[in-house]
Amino acid sequence: MSSLEYLSIYDSELEGGIPNSFAKLCRLRELDLGGSLSGQLSDFVETLSKCAQMTLESxxxxxxxxxxxxLPDLTNFLSLKYLSLWAIT
Incomplete structure (x- = not known):
């Protein structure tokens, strides 16, 4: 999966945070996890940012x-152009 560029698991009814293996998605450009997460937002960003911070656009x-x-510091995501956080409580 290290060459994956687009991943959408929107409203998949999965539960829990993202797995640590997401840190290996070094070519990821678009990630849609709407309706699929629980846990600390900072943990999610920390796991994801290890590699995708240079390529993630959406x-x-x-x-x-x-x-x-x-909301954690997202300034390391140098390519980020689109961020959607609506309906997060």
Whole structure:
């Protein structure tokens, strides 16, 4: 999966945070996890940012009412152009 560029598991009814293996998605450009996460938002960003921070252009983590915490620093995501966080409580 290291060459994966687009991943959408929107509203997949999966539960939990993202697996540590997401840190190996070094070519990821678009990630849509709307309605699929729970846990700390900072843990999610920390796991993802290890490799994707240079390539990720679009991140959608909207509609995740089971995610908590404040918005972490996203300034390391140098290519990020689209960020959707609506309906996160």
């Amino acid at each position: 991140l959608d983590i909207s509609n995740n009412p089971n995610i908590s915490g404040s």
